[in-house]
Amino acid sequence: MFEKYYSDRIKKTPSSFIREILKVIQDPKIISFAGGLPNPISFPKDELKKSMDNITRDFGDKIYQYSTTLGLDSLRSQIAQRYKKIWNMDIGIDNIIITTGSQQALDLIGKAFINKDDVVMVEKPSYLGLLQAFCVYEAKFVQVKLNDDGLDIDELKRVLKNDKPKLSYLIPNFQNPTGLTYTLENRKKIFNETKNQDMLLIQDDPYGELRFENKPRIPYIGLNETDKNIYLGSFSKIVTPGMRLGYAIAHPNIIKMLETAKQASDLHSNIFSQYLISDYLKNNDLDLHIEKIKNLYKSQAYCMLDSMEKYFPKDVKFTHPEGGMFIWVTLPEGQSSLELFNKAIAKNVAFVPGDPFYVEERNVNTFRLNYTNADNENIIEGIKRLSEAMKEK
């Protein structure tokens, strides 16, 4: 009875498949590899409580009052310092806007930069939250195949030439959903192909800090070489997602447009949590905390990979992430991961079928596994059950 009121954009926007799955699998009997949740034992609860005591004592009313749209200066300054230190980026607080989780950064970019039918280049497969966010602004997506070393350069060239994307969205580190990381060489090639293109390049990096293989960080595409990059980051995977704090780093003119978009969207992000995270960063060694998370996730990733080697049919392929939260599985040609999903649920184990990560393909033979939110015992048991589901006729 309300259909006549719905906007065209919302009719086209898929409800998040993952969030629907998460509702289905509330049953505690189910071992879930479906979500993208950090392991709760990684939350620095005592330190955050200490920071609450600090800021309620030190900042009076400011932690409860309305605040500025761009975000708390001290937090923006801490972010700038971190990116200067790690990446030698020449940035200040004018390059940074705090967002309500990095999902909001995607919404704001959509608001500020996408007209109906504007072409947006994304990976194939891509983050479904991005597909959802930009679908709202009626973007036209083109997908470029992701290989083990990063974007497929031939496809990239073809898309740049034929489709002339206005925006591009990439997750170069421990990609969601595949867990793949672009090599340095691949990144250089991408920069060479894109640098003269009239295109803004978004690099979303929620997992970049979670490199558990002991190899050096790989610089962003076009780092310190272009003004057309938008870098997204988040405290969700390294401190706490519940506080909904992410950020975008870009040229001040881009930040200004995101600010206007944010005024209209939620005025500003929760200021209490901005003071909280700022105090946490001031009084704790974030790198030391990240080190603990990495050790935890490394053990969980290896446990899952080892179990997959041991139990999965040999014609099932999967990625070997060097960090982050996900493994991407490819079933033999012609098999459907949606069908496998139903069999798996019957055996009380869940994952995310590949379909929602693609713009067009359906009934694909790929799916996503998350290893960060289950203990090793459950990982082994879950993979066993999944293997049995695979072997069922």
Next chain:
Amino acid sequence: MFEKYYSDRIKKTPSSFIREILKVIQDPKIISFAGGLPNPISFPKDELKKSMDNITRDFGDKIYQYSTTLGLDSLRSQIAQRYKKIWNMDIGIDNIIITTGSQQALDLIGKAFINKDDVVMVEKPSYLGLLQAFCVYEAKFVQVKLNDDGLDIDELKRVLKNDKPKLSYLIPNFQNPTGLTYTLENRKKIFNETKNQDMLLIQDDPYGELRFENKPRIPYIGLNETDKNIYLGSFSKIVTPGMRLGYAIAHPNIIKMLETAKQASDLHSNIFSQYLISDYLKNNDLDLHIEKIKNLYKSQAYCMLDSMEKYFPKDVKFTHPEGGMFIWVTLPEGQSSLELFNKAIAKNVAFVPGDPFYVEERNVNTFRLNYTNADNENIIEGIKRLSEAMKEK
């Protein structure tokens, strides 16, 4: 250099005039009646700190983890209970979505229900944050004059017939910017005129609890008589705005579309603050707290009104609010409140000129005063300065 990337919608969206003004008047010498800030002495700081201690002790990881898009069940249930008690509304948690401040509810409604050039009926003058939020979705606004008793019914009839609005946005209690309240009779007339219209009616009510004149609450337009109403509420003016928690109440089918829009926008609102406010409501008497705020604002409102009676030129008119946060001033015909603004700033007193509250009119002779965020001494001094500015040639 980035103009070519901007979306059409963001080019049309005005940056919030108020937020720009707030930047200008950081100077502590300036007495500001410009913002819409609650008085910080009204924040229940000790009680909120107590609730922090409670929830960090009782809820473990849940206050830091990802959560559901619709919001915390216990908080939604508390909201439902309150509306049942006050308004005898037959609602449950399926009728409620928690939003990142009630500004986000406006953004979500725009996302879910507005196509380019859809007609939206608003008051004249209207809340500028709404104009900004819906401008993003390229709504076509029609304004209906606001009289002392509410909407002008003749204009309303004409607009309903000629423009056939799909949505309507009203603030029936202590309206922003005018401070006016629709009478019961006016509300009944509006319901009679609109009930057979294919139109969703949004009633935004951030100030309704702040009725400091001792008269009974006036029911919403069409309360308990239609499924086409969307009610918006907020904890910003009665507990704390910094936590960014508002909500929408509507038919479950409407809530479902807002949920899809919210998934794409920020996944979910800060879950820590949802637990916090829920605990605060459980362990404190909100009505008792609101009583204190009302007494405070009553004294401030009367102080400002008395000063205005005493010092303003007699040909300057103004509203007499029975609650809320604002007084609306009308200068003699032909005078410009923008010009007065510049003179006032020179005398270190600030307000919001009327222009941004109108869709088309510019250089209007009206402006908004806020009395909640200054003490009585400053109110008297500020009104004196403003009167002097008015008398300047």
